[in-house]
Amino acid sequence: MPEDLAAIYRTTYRALVRFLYRKVWDAERAEDLAQEAFARAVVHKPDNARGWLFIVAANMARDDARRAARERRHLTLLKAEPQASEPAAADDALHAESERTHVRAALEQLTPRDREVLLLWDSGLSYEEIAAQTGLARGAIGTTLARARRRLVDVYEAGQRGEHVARG
Amino acid sequence: MSHVDDGMLHAYLDGELAPVDARGVDAHVAQCPDCRRRLDEERALIARATELLALATPPDRQVPPFRAGDVKAPTRVWWRVRLPLAWAATVALALGIGSYLGREAAPAPQAEMATDSAAARARSLARREFRPEARGTVGTPAVAAPGSAAVSPAPGGARADNIARPRPEPVESKAEGERPRELAAKIAAYKAASDERDAWQKGDAISLDSARHVLGGDPVVVPGVPVEAFYLGRGVGYSAVVIVQQALDSSTMIEVINARPGSLLLDQVVVSGAAAVRPDSGRPTESRQLVPKSAPRPLRAAVQASPNLFRDVRGPLSADSLAALRRRLQPLGPATGP
Numbered sequence: 001m002p003e004d005l006a007a008i009y010r011t012t013y014r015a016l017v018r019f020l021y022r023k024v025w026d027a028e029r030a031e032d033l034a035q036e037a038f039a040r041a042v043v044h045k046p047d048n049a050r051g052w053l054f055i056v057a058a059n060m061a062r063d064d065a066r067r068a069a070r071e072r073r074h075l076t077l078l079k080a081e082p083q084a085s086e087p088a089a090a091d092d093a094l095h096a097e098s099e100r101t102h103v104r105a106a107l108e109q110l111t112p113r114d115r116e117v118l119l120l121w122d123s124g125l126s127y128e129e130i131a132a133q134t135g136l137a138r139g140a141i142g143t144t145l146a147r148a149r150r151r152l153v154d155v156y157e158a159g160q161r162g163e164h165v166a167r168g
Numbered sequence: 169m170s171h172v173d174d175g176m177l178h179a180y181l182d183g184e185l186a187p188v189d190a191r192g193v194d195a196h197v198a199q200c201p202d203c204r205r206r207l208d209e210e211r212a213l214i215a216r217a218t219e220l221l222a223l224a225t226p227p228d229r230q231v232p233p234f235r236a237g238d239v240k241a242p243t244r245v246w247w248r249v250r251l252p253l254a255w256a257a258t259v260a261l262a263l264g265i266g267s268y269l270g271r272e273a274a275p276a277p278q279a280e281m282a283t284d285s286a287a288a289r290a291r292s293l294a295r296r297e298f299r300p301e302a303r304g305t306v307g308t309p310a311v312a313a314p315g316s317a318a319v320s321p322a323p324g325g326a327r328a329d330n331i332a333r334p335r336p337e338p339v340e341s342k343a344e345g346e347r348p349r350e351l352a353a354k355i356a357a358y359k360a361a362s363d364e365r366d367a368w369q370k371g372d373a374i375s376l377d378s379a380r381h382v383l384g385g386d387p388v389v390v391p392g393v394p395v396e397a398f399y400l401g402r403g404v405g406y407s408a409v410v411i412v413q414q415a416l417d418s419s420t421m422i423e424v425i426n427a428r429p430g431s432l433l434l435d436q437v438v439v440s441g442a443a444a445v446r447p448d449s450g451r452p453t454e455s456r457q458l459v460p461k462s463a464p465r466p467l468r469a470a471v472q473a474s475p476n477l478f479r480d481v482r483g484p485l486s487a488d489s490l491a492a493l494r495r496r497l498q499p500l501g502p503a504t505g506p
């Protein structure tokens with residue numbers, strides 16, 4: 001069992017971090033949560049560890065988001081102070097950051113279910129696993145993914161156009 | 169064949185269509201220009217969506233090494249994960265203390281399970297109840313001395329012991345001669361073991377919908393506490409068991425047992441057969457074999473049986489806290505589901 005889990009860890013850890021990152025939008029937090037999920041898997045020894053990990057991770061990310069929302073209220077006060085002391089980031093990094101922000105905004109325009117299915121697919125889960133995880137029928141996964149992908153791309157492109165219009 | 173819908177096209181492009189359906193799509197696309205065009209469009213859409221998602225990726229960092237071997241109890245896991253530095257410091261400290269104390273350190277955790285009062289109780293138990301006639305009852309609960317049933321209210325004894333094992337050699341005469349403190353430790357360990365044997369077996373994680381389906385209604389939870397996961401469970405005498413895991417705070421996990429009794433009223437069977445496996449009729453020395461080395465076991469709250477559903481809360485809390493949580497149990501409404 002630990003051998004299995006170690007193998008799953010090697011193949012799934014990054015995907016799990018990515019999955020979590022797109023929920024909590026904080027790389028370190030995502031890594032913490034992913035490790036926590038694996039640590040729990042070591043204790044619980046679930047049969048289908050991969051699916052189990054994503055369920056637990058999704059639940060942890062949801063609880064984490066609630067906690068974060070509470071903390072954010074306190075942090076807004078602190079953030080008011082200027083960050084001039086930070087060295088100016090390279091253009092590339094700025095650009096990547098802004099693209100990430102746009103993708104995030106687009107993802108947040110999806111319904112929770114569509115977003116979940118899309119993120120799970122992108123994490124490497126099969127239709128079968130996604131169906132088991134979300135309670136959707138297996139036959140509905142393709143339709144859900146089609147809708148989610150279209151919406152993601154549409155909202156993102158619309159955001160880009162809107163920005164160019166605003167700039168121009 | 170009629171036109172292929174978007175869902176099918178995406179499943180086809182994702183390689184998730186059953187072979188027979190995929191062949192159907194192939195055949196249709198070959199003779200339908202419209203669907204061929206749409207197939208290309210959807211392929212581009214999938215590529216674009218994947219590309220966008222790739223933009224929202226955390227910086228690629230090294231995968232930390234995986235250590236399964238040193239994880240024992242959930243609380244420790246939390247500790248280690250949340251405070252890696254503190255953990256490292258703990259290890260360093262433990263190594264230091266370990267090398268300082270040498271071999272003395274090893275038996276400490278088990279010995280500490282018994283307080284002095286427990287030792288005193290165990291001593292009196294030992295005097296009263298390790299009677300010679302109890303010696304013949306090794307590993308056979310059904311023939312335990314019935315007279316001993318009224319003597320001790322050992323909580324572990326009130327439950328089923330369906331995994332009583334035959335032991336190779338009866339050794340209780342040795343137990344009588346041992347130091348009381350050791351004996352107390354063994355009895356404490358035995359009780360922990362019986363708690364563990366009684367524990368509900370936790371199976372796969374399931375969705376809330378499945379949990380409802382299994383129980384035929386809403387599972388009960390402690391309201392206001394985040395639900396972490398639902399698990400399918402198993403329990404002797406119960407036809408359906410759902411275990412709800414809830415996070416009281418970042419390091420405290422409780423489990424709410426929802427169990428629908430089977431047709432047999434095994435509760436009663438359990439109670440009548442239970443006298444056989446109490447420490448007074450069994451052999452406390454053997455309890456050692458039943459207890460895994462990881463010491464801390466969750467405490468259980470007392471059991472509240474309702475006519476339809478058996479509920480229980482367990483977790484690393486005091487009996488009072490568990491009882492308080494148990495009183496707050498409520499069915500999980502649709503609004504509060506995960």
